[in-house]
Amino acid sequence: MTLQTDADGRLVHLLTLEGLPRPVLLALLDRAQAFADGADARGALAGTAVCTLFFEPSTRTRLSFQRASQRLGADVLGFDAATSSTTKGETATDTLRNIEAMGVRGFVVRHPGDRAVAELAAAAAPGTVLVNAGDGRHAHPTQGLLDMLTLRQAFGGDFGGRSFLIVGDLLHSRVARSDLHALRTLGAGRIRVCGPRQLLPGEDVLAGCEVFHDFDAALEGVDAVMMLRLQRERMEEGLVGSLEDYHRDYGLTAARLRRAARGAVVLHPGPMNRGVEITDEVADGPQSLVLRQVANGVAVRMAVLETLLARR
Amino acid sequence: MTLQTDADGRLVHLLTLEGLPRPVLLALLDRAQAFADGADARGALAGTAVCTLFFEPSTRTRLSFQRASQRLGADVLGFDAATSSTTKGETATDTLRNIEAMGVRGFVVRHPGDRAVAELAAAAAPGTVLVNAGDGRHAHPTQGLLDMLTLRQAFGGDFGGRSFLIVGDLLHSRVARSDLHALRTLGAGRIRVCGPRQLLPGEDVLAGCEVFHDFDAALEGVDAVMMLRLQRERMEEGLVGSLEDYHRDYGLTAARLRRAARGAVVLHPGPMNRGVEITDEVADGPQSLVLRQVANGVAVRMAVLETLLARR
C-alpha cells in the first residue's frame, strides 16, 4: 500500500511510475492500446467531472487530457491556477479542496514543485483521484506511459533484448525520470543516458544506466533514441553555451542517427526545438515516432482516467 | 412585478435577494436541497446554452456555475470580458446582445459595477435570463442563497430562534448585503454585525442589526458566525492597519469562538486569508461549514438555472 495504490494493490492515484507494480503498468498499457485501436468508452465517465488543475501552464498536455476525458464522456472543468488572479494567495490545498467540494472527483494536476502532486493527493478526500501531469523535475508518469506504449508498439513487447538511449538535460527532466522508472520495470535490456556533464543527475537517478558524454559513442547500435527538449533557460543559467554548440554536440542529425541500430526509432516529448536537439530531417523522417507519441498520449490518459474513475 | 419577477411572481432573472418574495426564496432552497442530496437533472437544460459573462475575474464562482450547468446538461460558453482583448471598447450591452443573438438564453454575469447586472437585464431580449454572479458591492444572490441553505441544514429551518453574526468589511461586501436580505426574509431572530467603524456601511444597509466594533462582545452566544474576506486593497486604501492588527481585533480564533453558543457554526465565502480573518484551527475545525458552503453553491446554482431556464 502506497499513496497511489490501495491495500489490494489497485491504483487510486497516478503520481509516479517509481515503484508502480509491473502488472499495474502493463494493465494500463494494454487498456491504452485498446483505446489507441479505437475502442469506444464514451459512457465510461458520463456524469463524472474531471478538472485540469494547472499551477504551471501547458496547453498541449491539458488538451490531451481534455480530449481523453471527452472520449470517456466526462465533464471537463479547467482551472488555470498559473494565470488565475482568483487564487489570491490561496494555498494549492485549499484550491483542491474547494473544487473537490463542487463534486469534482478527478484532478489532473501540473505543478512546478517536486512531489507537489503527491502532497495534494495526501490532502485529498477519500474517493478523490489525482493524476500527476508533471511536477517539478520529479515525475511525468503519463508521458512515461505513452513513451512505453510507443516503444512497445515498435518492439512488440520485447524490451529485454533492446537498448534505449535518453539524450539531453536529464538533470531537470521529469520525463527522463519517469521513462527510466518505466524502462526498468519493463526489463529494458540496456539503458544509456547521454548529455553534458552539468546536465546529468547523480547515481540515485541513473542507477544501472551506462553514462555517456559523447553522443556519437552513445548512439552506437541503440534501438531507441529518446531525445529531451532543451529548455532555453539552461543557457541563461550558464549550463549550456550557445544553441549552435549544443546542436553540434547533442543534436540528432540524420548522419548521426545512422550510428544507431538499423530501424532504430526516435522519440521526443515535444515541443521540439527544431535545429537544436533535433533536425527537421530526423523529426519528420521515417524513424520518428513523435506524432505517434502524441496520439498514444490520449490513449494512455484515457486508460489512466478510466482505471481510476470508472465505477467498478 | 419587478425586473426579476414577472406579473405572476415567477422569477425571470436573479439579480438580488432584496425584495425576493419568501416563497420564491424557499422554493429555490428546497430545490437546491434536492440537488445537494444528489437529485439528477441531467436532461433539464439539454440543448440550452449558458454563458458565463465575467467582466471581473473569478475562477471559483465561474467553475461553480459551470459545474451546475454541466449537471443540468446545458452547453456552457465562457466569455472572460475582463481579459478579452476583443471587446475592443464594445459596451457590455453590445457584448450581451451579441452572445444573445448566437442563441444563448442564460447568462451568468459578474461585473465590478453596482447594479450593472440589473442594467444588463433591462437591456436583454425577452426570454433571456440573467443571473447576477456578483456586481460591485451591490449583490451576490447565489452566495446569499448558499449561505442560507448551509444555515438551514445546520439549524433545521428554525431561523427565528437563532442569532447570526456577520464580521468584517461589510462596507464593501456584496456577500454581506445578500446575506442580510436573505436573513431578514427568512425571519432571523437576531442579526449582529461587527467590524471596524470605517468598514461598516450605514443604517440603510444595517437596518435592524445590532452593531458591534468589539468582536469578543459580538460573539457572545451567537449561533452562526459568518466571516467575510479581508481584501488586501483595504490596507492600501488606509482603511485597515496591518494584517496583524486586523487579526488581533477581528480574526476568528478557536479561543474566541468559544464565546459563541455551543455548537455554533462558522461560514466563510472564500477564498480564506488563513491567519488573517480566520485561523487554520477554526477554518479546518469541526464547526467550520466552509466546504459545505462550496458544495451547496453548486446545488443552489443548479436550482437557480433550472428554475429560470427549464422549459415549463
Added chain:
Amino acid sequence: MTLQTDADGRLVHLLTLEGLPRPVLLALLDRAQAFADGADARGALAGTAVCTLFFEPSTRTRLSFQRASQRLGADVLGFDAATSSTTKGETATDTLRNIEAMGVRGFVVRHPGDRAVAELAAAAAPGTVLVNAGDGRHAHPTQGLLDMLTLRQAFGGDFGGRSFLIVGDLLHSRVARSDLHALRTLGAGRIRVCGPRQLLPGEDVLAGCEVFHDFDAALEGVDAVMMLRLQRERMEEGLVGSLEDYHRDYGLTAARLRRAARGAVVLHPGPMNRGVEITDEVADGPQSLVLRQVANGVAVRMAVLETLLARR
C-alpha cells in the same frame, strides 16, 4: 480541384470564398438557412472533436464557432495560441500536427498572416478539415457567408437587381474581400465601394466595383450598406486623422442613410465603434441587421462544419 475542393468538387476545407463554385456556396447558404430556422442536428458530429486554433485573439468568432459545434454535438477544444506560453517557439504547423495527432479532425483557425490557413491546410493530414476563421487581410469566408445569408433573407435571393455598398477601410479588411468574392459569385447587380483613398485596395481587389470617396454620393439609391469596422491602429499609422474627422466623412448617420434606397439594409461585422463609423440611431434602428448577422453566423458555421465533417 483546389486546396479546398476535391476531384469531385466537394468541399474539403473552407479557406476562401474566392473561386468557390456557386453551387457549393448556395448549398452552404441553404443548409445555413435550415439551421437559422431551427433545424436540429445535435447528433451530426457526435464524437467528433473540433479545435478552435487561434493565433490571433477573437472571443466573438471563437464563441460563434463554439456554439455551432455544440449545436452539432461535437466536442470542442480550444487552443489560444496567441496567449499560450506553451507553443514555446513551436511552428504553427507543428502545433496543428500535434493536435491532429490527438484525434482532432476539425480545425477552426484564425491567424494574423495572409494565406496562413491555406498553408496549414496544405500541411494537414488527409481527413483533417480546416475552416479559415480569418487570416490577415486575406479572407474571412464564414463572415462573407453570413453576410450573404443575411442579404438573401432581406432580398429573397434577388441579387441581380440590387446594389451593394461596402464602406470604410477595405484595404486592410478580410471581411470586405470575402464579401466581394461572394457578391460576385451570387451575381450582385452593382457593387460600390467607398472609403478614403489611402484605405482602398487596388484594382486586383476592386475589379468591377464602382469606387467612391464621397460617402453621400456612394449611398445614393443603394439597397445594402455594408459598414466596416475602423481599427484604431489606422490612426496610429497616420492613415486616418481623428475619429471625429472619420465620423464626419464616413460615419453612417440616420440622415445619411436616407440617401439610400427606401428600406435599404445596414450590415456591420462588429464589434461596432458606435459614434465613429456608425451612430447608435442607425446601429439600433429598424434597418440594421447587425444582430441578425450574429445569429446567422452560428447557422453558417454549423452548415460549414457539418458539410466538412459529417460522415457521409
